[in-house]
Amino acid sequence: EAQVTQNPRYLITVTGKKLTVTCSQNMNHEYMSWYRQDPGLGLRQIYYSMNVEVTDKGDVPEGYKVSRKEKRNFPLILESPSPNQTSLYFCASSLSSERLDEQYFGPGTRLTVT
Amino acid sequence: AQTVTQSQPEMSVQEAETVTLSCTYDTSENNYYLFWYKQPPSRQMILVIRQEAYKQQNATENRFSVNFQKAAKSFSLKISDSQLGDTAMYFCAFASIYGSSNTGKLIFGQGTTLQVKP
Numbered sequence: 001e002a003q004v005t006q007n008p009r010y011l012i013t014v015t016g017k018k019l020t021v022t023c024s025q026n027m028n029h030e031y032m033s034w035y036r037q038d039p040g041l042g043l044r045q046i047y048y049s050m051n052v053e054v055t056d057k058g059d060v061p062e063g064y065k066v067s068r069k070e071k072r073n074f075p076l077i078l079e080s081p082s083p084n085q086t087s088l089y090f091c092a093s094s095l096s097s098e099r100l101d102e103q104y105f106g107p108g109t110r111l112t113v114t
Numbered sequence: 115a116q117t118v119t120q121s122q123p124e125m126s127v128q129e130a131e132t133v134t135l136s137c138t139y140d141t142s143e144n145n146y147y148l149f150w151y152k153q154p155p156s157r158q159m160i161l162v163i164r165q166e167a168y169k170q171q172n173a174t175e176n177r178f179s180v181n182f183q184k185a186a187k188s189f190s191l192k193i194s195d196s197q198l199g200d201t202a203m204y205f206c207a208f209a210s211i212y213g214s215s216n217t218g219k220l221i222f223g224q225g226t227t228l229q230v231k232p
Contacts, residue, residue, distance in 0.1 A: 033218060042222035042223050042224050042225055043207075045220070048219065058217075094218065098211060100147055100211075100218060101166070107157070108158070110157075
């Protein structure tokens with residue numbers, strides 16, 4: 001089954017404690033990205049990756065890092081989480097940056113930073 | 115910069131009736147995609163319908179159809195014969211297709227919460 005998986009699905013953590021949210025896709029997609037969803041703001045892109053070893057900032061990259069060492073994985077790293085990073089996070093993938101007509105979303109990760 | 119606006123934070127409709135959700139967008143590009151996504155309480159993002167800007171014909175998917183007005187930059191979603199399972203948040207989204215502005219990014223509206231009442 002074609003899918004994007006994220007782990008963990010729920011996480012409560014404290015300010016400053018480094019964490020990683022994993023994202024993996026099994027469709028051999030080149031393009032992957034991370035979004036955060038906040039009430040009244042919709043989803044906003046954090047980082048994206050055109051292909052392996054190529055990543056770039058989206059609209060809200062502050063406080064986040066990513067890496068793309070393998071095609072299938074695109075982890076989101078919060079080095080020092082703060083309460084304003086409490087949000088719902090989605091990973092997404094597609095064949096390429098131009099094939100957004102077939103974009104797959106992960107199930108979401110609810111993060112709470114206290 | 116492209117923007118997407120959904121001016122209806124909440125809407126409700128009686129089961130079996132028809133409802134229309136509004137979306138406007140701003141772009142200087144000529145080729146792009148527009149989408150409607152559904153987010154039920156499970157929080158999963160589900161693609162409802164998509165429209166390619168160069169296609170004049172409005173997209174339809176079963177009970178879901180769009181009214182795409184390119185000149186007015188309007189992209190509304192019509193849900194016919196509403197069902198209880200349509201209760202969800204709906205997001206309108208824009209994506210550039212070609213050119214230097216193509217970073218693969220979806221630009222989302224603020225969302226509209228739709229409640230279908232029995």
